Amino acid sequence: MSDYNFAYLDEQTxxxxxxxxxxxxxxPGYQVPFASREMPMPYGWxxxxxxxxxxxxxxxxxxxxxxxxxxxxxxxxxIRKFFERTAGVATTEETTKATVIQTRxxxxxxxxxxxxxxxxxxxxxxxxxxxxxxxxxxxxxxSLEEYGLMHVKLYEDIARHGAIATAYAYPVKVExxxxxxxxxxxxxxxxxxxxxxxxxxxxxxxxxxxxxPPYTKVVSLDxxxxxxxxxxxxxxxxxxxxxxxxxxxxxxxxxxxxMFVCSDTDYCRSRREAGHVGALGMAQxxxx
Amino acid sequence: xTPLFQVKGLSKNYGTHIGCRDVNFDLYPGxxxxxxxxSGSGKSTLLNCMAGHLTPDAGQVMFxxxxxxxxxxxxxxxxxxxxxxxxxxxxxxxxxxxxxxxNVSAGGNVGERLMAVxxxxxxxxxxxxxxxxxxxEIKESRIDDRPSAFSGGMQQRLQIARNLVTGPxxxxxxxxxxxxxxxxxxxxxxxxxxxxxxxxxxxxxxTHDLAVVRLLADRxxxxxxxxxxxxxxxxxxxxxxxxxxxQLLVSSVLQV
Numbered sequence: 097m098s099d100y101n102f103a104y105l106d107e108q109t110x111x112x113x114x115x116x117x118x119x120x121x122x123x124p125g126y127q128v129p130f131a132s133r134e135m136p137m138p139y140g141w142x143x144x145x146x147x148x149x150x151x152x153x154x155x156x157x158x159x160x161x162x163x164x165x166x167x168x169x170x171x172x173x174x175i176r177k178f179f180e181r182t183a184g185v186a187t188t189e190e191t192t193k194a195t196v197i198q199t200r201x202x203x204x205x206x207x208x209x210x211x212x213x214x215x216x217x218x219x220x221x222x223x224x225x226x227x228x229x230x231x232x233x234x235x236x237x238x239s240l241e242e243y244g245l246m247h248v249k250l251y252e253d254i255a256r257h258g259a260i261a262t263a264y265a266y267p268v269k270v271e272x273x274x275x276x277x278x279x280x281x282x283x284x285x286x287x288x289x290x291x292x293x294x295x296x297x298x299x300x301x302x303x304x305x306x307x308x309p310p311y312t313k314v315v316s317l318d319x320x321x322x323x324x325x326x327x328x329x330x331x332x333x334x335x336x337x338x339x340x341x342x343x344x345x346x347x348x349x350x351x352x353x354x355m356f357v358c359s360d361t362d363y364c365r366s367r368r369e370a371g372h373v374g375a376l377g378m379a380q381x382x383x384x
Numbered sequence: 385x386t387p388l389f390q391v392k393g394l395s396k397n398y399g400t401h402i403g404c405r406d407v408n409f410d411l412y413p414g415x416x417x418x419x420x421x422x423s424g425s426g427k428s429t430l431l432n433c434m435a436g437h438l439t440p441d442a443g444q445v446m447f448x449x450x451x452x453x454x455x456x457x458x459x460x461x462x463x464x465x466x467x468x469x470x471x472x473x474x475x476x477x478x479x480x481x482x483x484x485x486x487n488v489s490a491g492g493n494v495g496e497r498l499m500a501v502x503x504x505x506x507x508x509x510x511x512x513x514x515x516x517x518x519x520x521e522i523k524e525s526r527i528d529d530r531p532s533a534f535s536g537g538m539q540q541r542l543q544i545a546r547n548l549v550t551g552p553x554x555x556x557x558x559x560x561x562x563x564x565x566x567x568x569x570x571x572x573x574x575x576x577x578x579x580x581x582x583x584x585x586x587x588x589x590x591t592h593d594l595a596v597v598r599l600l601a602d603r604x605x606x607x608x609x610x611x612x613x614x615x616x617x618x619x620x621x622x623x624x625x626x627x628x629x630x631q632l633l634v635s636s637v638l639q640v
Contacts, residue, residue, distance in 0.1 A: 240463045244500025248485075248492050251499065254506055255489055255528050319506040 103150040103183040109133055113151035113305070117296055120307035125274030126238075127221050132303040142175060142200060143300030145217035149198045152213055152296065153179065159187045160194035165202035165342065165359035172200075191362050201264070203285040205341045205363040208293035210310060216279045218299040221306065223267045223277040243275045246317055254322055263327070269315045276306065278314075284328045284342045289314040331356040336367035337374035386448060388413045388586050389434075389554055394443030396426075396433050402610035403429035407443070409605065409615065413553070416580060416587045418601030418618060420594060420633065426610040427590045428558060434588065435475050435556045436465055447472075447554070470500050474547035478559040480539035483546070484531045490517060490542055491527040497550045516545040520575060537568035541575065548579065555587040561596055573599050594637055598622060606630045 101107065109131075116130035135143040153159065159179055163171040167189040175198060176187050188194050191206040198215040208214060224234045227245045237243070246267050253261045266283035270276050278289060279297060289295065295308040308314065318324040329343040334355040341363055343356040355376050358364035368377065387410040396403035404426035411417055419427045432438040434445055436457060445457045450472065457465060469475070477483035484493055494513040495503070503509050514524050520541040522534075531539050540560065547555065560576065561569040577600055580587055589600060597604055597618055605615040606627065614627040625631045 240466060242466065242500065244496060247499040247504070248488060248496050251495055251506065251509065252488060252492050255491055255510075318504075320504050321507050 100182040102155070103153050103179065103185075104135075105133065105147065105150045109147075110151040113147055116305040117148065117151065117307060120296070120305050121294070121309050123274075124308050124312050125270030125276040125306060127304040127306045129303055130305050132300045135300065137174070137178075139301040140219060141171060142198070142217035144298030144302075144305070145198050145200070145215050145300075146175060146178070146298075147300060148215045148296050148298035148305060149175075149179065149196060150183075152196055152215065153183055153185055155183070155185065157185050157195045158193050159183075159185045160189060160191065160197045161187075161199075162197065162202060162204065162360070162362075163200045164344075165204075166361045168361060189362050190366070191360075201280050201282075202342070202359060203281060203288045203291075205338075205358070205360045208291050210292045212293040214291075214293050214295045216281075216295065216297045218277070218279040218297045218302075218304070220265075221277055221297065221299040221302050221304040223265075223275050238274060241273070243269075246275055247319070250317060250319065250322075254319070260318065260322055260324070266324075267317050269317060270308065271313050272315075275317070276314075282328070282342055283316065283324070284326045286314070286316045286324070287326050329356055332374065333358045333364060333367075334374040334376040336364045336372045336377060338364070338367055338372070385412060386454070387411060387446075388415075388448050389588075390444070390446040390454070391434060392444040392446070394430065394433055394440050394445065396429055396438060396440045402426070404433070404607070404610045407612055409612075411554075411586055411588065413586055414584045415603065416585075416589065416601045418597030418604045419588065419590045419607060420592060420597055420604065421607035422592060422633075425607040427607050429610075430607070431556055431558055431588065431590045435473065436469060437475075470497055471550050472553050474550075474552040474555045476540075476543055476547055476555065476557040476560050478562045480531070480536070480543045483543045484539065486532050487530065489528045489530055490522065490534070493531065493542060493546045494549050497546065501550060512549060516549050517542075519579070520545045521571075537564055537572060540564065540572060544576070544579070548583070548585075551583070553586060555585055557587060557589045557591075559591050559593075560589065561591070561593065569596075576600060594622065594634065606633065 113130055116128045120128045135146055137143060161172040161176045163169040179185055180187055191204045196213045200217045222234055224245060227249055228234050250260050264282050265277055265280040266286055268276050268278050268286060292310050294310055297306045316324040331343060332339040333343060335357050338358055341358045341360060344359045345354055345356055347354050389411040391407055391409050394407040395405050407430055421427045433440040446454050447457050449455050491510060491513040494516050495509040498509050514527060517527060522538060522541060531542055561572055601618045604618045604621045606613050608629045614621060614630045622634055625634050
């Protein structure tokens with residue numbers, strides 16, 4: 097163990113963050129201001145998510161970090177190592193074993209359970225930011241439930257592209273009250289937000305925390321004649337053959353070669369271990 | 385007949401300086417009221433107090449609401465007042481860019497008020513927007529262009545369409561023809577006059593241009609130094625001004 101307090105932050109700071117989290121859970125979708133601390137990483141790398149994780153972790157937790165669904169990208173590896181060093185908690189790459197999962201831009205494919213917590217890293221918590229630049233005005237709009245402007249954005253999408261072109265950070269309405277930015281997850285993940293696990297959202301630079309208690313009603317905004325569609329690439333995973341998972345397109349050479357793979361690496365690995373093979377994949381024994 | 389809108393003893397001071405003092409009038413449905421006066425006479429202060437943009441120091445601003453009849457708008461809760469200002473009320477700014485969203489297409493600008501009151505059908509919103517653009521003489525092909533690509537006159541017409549789309553009963557206009565050249569002004573006035581007649585709108589128009597009130601307003605109020613110095617039927621006031629200041633104002637108009 098290092099000389100850091102458990103999970104890096106001091107106990108008073110963690111209490112302050114926990115109070116913000118509890119308030120957030122009590123008012124689903126409401127952005128609670130909190131005194132965000134300087135973290136030993138730049139803004140935009142997940143300072144908000146890290147602070148929420150630090151306030152939630154206990155020594156018995158199993159911690160998992162994903163970045164765009166993957167366990168092995170820089171951001172995920174760094175944050176996992178950070179908590180290994182400062183909290184000494186056990187880490188895992190398996191979604192089912194983890195108790196706290198910090199995520200950047202994805203929700204795991206595996207259904208989460210009631211004893212899990214999903215922590216999102218949020219760059220811009222205010223869904224109305226690019227429509228109404230004044231923070232005073234947007235807060236008033238939230239408190240008076242004036243959300244017509246959100247539909248103006250969707251209207252502009254259809255007018256310009258013929259369909260709702262917003263593909264990520266797709267605005268949702270929580271429990272029929274607050275309109276919330278679900279962080280830049282693909283809209284494919286939006287329907288999954290009605291889940292059994294607790295969802296916490298931390299925005300470090302913007303100093304906001306918001307939350308969804310288990311089984312909260314989350315509705316993606318849309319028009320009657322242009323309903324919401326959870327879209328994904330029209331293909332199946334080339335490694336594990338999954339048809340229902342969100343796919344990344346990977347360019348494999350400069351001859352136009354490309355393949356689709358699951359963005360959730362743990363989901364893909366567990367499927368391949370169970371014997372599923374995609375079009376370009378090899379059976380698991382040979383792959384080693 | 386009950387008045388649609390009533391102002392009683394409205395006063396607003398800026399420190400020791402008078403903004404407007406003890407203004408009273410009734411406005412009946414379908415009636416257009418003009419407020420004229422020189423710069424600094426308190427006419428914009430009065431308009432902003434009536435429209436809820438400024439809080440007056442004293443007085444009442446009564447409006448005949450659909451649900452509850454005559455009601456003091458200054459005592460309404462904020463959600464109620466904001467709801468009113470995007471359904472039954474409309475406000476046309478002097479500068480179109482104050483009243484428009486410049487980074488949203490013309491159709492989106494017109495549709496915003498509809499979506500704010502709960503319209504959730506894209507096709508219907510778009511049809512209404514096309515209909516309204518047509519009424520203010522903007523071609524349907526311009527519906528997806530941003531207002532920044534429009535001329536000053538078109539921007540002003542778009543602002544009017546955006547305000548009238550929810551079928552308001554009372555429109556506040558602050559120098560609607562200011563900053564436009566004369567031929568564009570004439571067409572805009574013509575358009576406003578026909579819209580007001582067709583929809584049976586009540587309107588309060590603040591301007592320093594006597595030609596505008598002559599064309600649009602049924603009644604006229606002349607303001608000087610925050611006080612109403614003369615009021616009456618437009619033609620009566622302009623053709624037979626009683627107060628010294630009104631006489632000066634009428635005689636200052638250039639005859640071409």
